[in-house]
Amino acid sequence: MTRKAARNAADYPLPMPIGLSRKAVYEIGNDAADLFGMGSSGMPPDEALEQLEEIVARLGGDIIRLGFAELTAQEMRVGSIEIHSEEEFDIYLLDEVGMGPIAARETLAHELGHYILHHPLSDDGTLRANHMGEGPSQQAENEATWFAEALLLPDAALRDAAQKTNAAKVLARIFCVSEATVRNRARALDVKVS
Numbered sequence: 001m002t003r004k005a006a007r008n009a010a011d012y013p014l015p016m017p018i019g020l021s022r023k024a025v026y027e028i029g030n031d032a033a034d035l036f037g038m039g040s041s042g043m044p045p046d047e048a049l050e051q052l053e054e055i056v057a058r059l060g061g062d063i064i065r066l067g068f069a070e071l072t073a074q075e076m077r078v079g080s081i082e083i084h085s086e087e088e089f090d091i092y093l094l095d096e097v098g099m100g101p102i103a104a105r106e107t108l109a110h111e112l113g114h115y116i117l118h119h120p121l122s123d124d125g126t127l128r129a130n131h132m133g134e135g136p137s138q139q140a141e142n143e144a145t146w147f148a149e150a151l152l153l154p155d156a157a158l159r160d161a162a163q164k165t166n167a168a169k170v171l172a173r174i175f176c177v178s179e180a181t182v183r184n185r186a187r188a189l190d191v192k193v194s
């Protein structure tokens with residue numbers, strides 16, 4: 001039996017917010033993007049997903065993809081993270097049929113936000129997050145999403161790319177994110193996109 005199997009992740013605490021502004025969380029996300037070599041790749045979505053999967057693996061994360069048939073038992077786990085220790089965590093995603101590479105990248109980046117922002121605040125070194133935030137947990141969900149926006153669309157790289165084209169659709173393709181994510185990030189950074 002592995003160490004993680006010996007513990008019940010349902011008992012892990014939910015994330016507490018770090019209580020930083022969106023701008024401050026963006027700075028943390030920009031730094032992480034630098035560290036991990038993220039930016040405008042222009043690579044096909046599948047390759048861009050693999051790049052992020054490798055970063056997750058390097059940090060000690062396993063990615064578990066579940067099909068619709070497994071949803072009944074595992075419903076709460078889809079698009080979620082269970083952190084067993086700093087070196088060991090699981091991220092649950094829908095399988096390739098239910099979740100394409102763009103959505104998988106955005107979800108992985110969000111879950112990494114919980115790992116980087118919220119796990120250090122856990123008293124016992126464990127954490128679970130499943131998008132079901134209430135109260136303080138909802139703020140933590142927002143923080144993880146802000147982190148993801150900055151990781152996938154680093155400030156300097158987005159501004160550079162936006163000088164060549166301000167079409168959200170094209171920027172979304174260059175950075176392998178959804179158009180909605182481009183628009184959210186651009187609005188927050190006051191970068192004009194069409």
Ligand SMILES: [Zn+2]
Pocket residue numbers: 110111114129130131141144
């Ligand atoms: Zn979350």
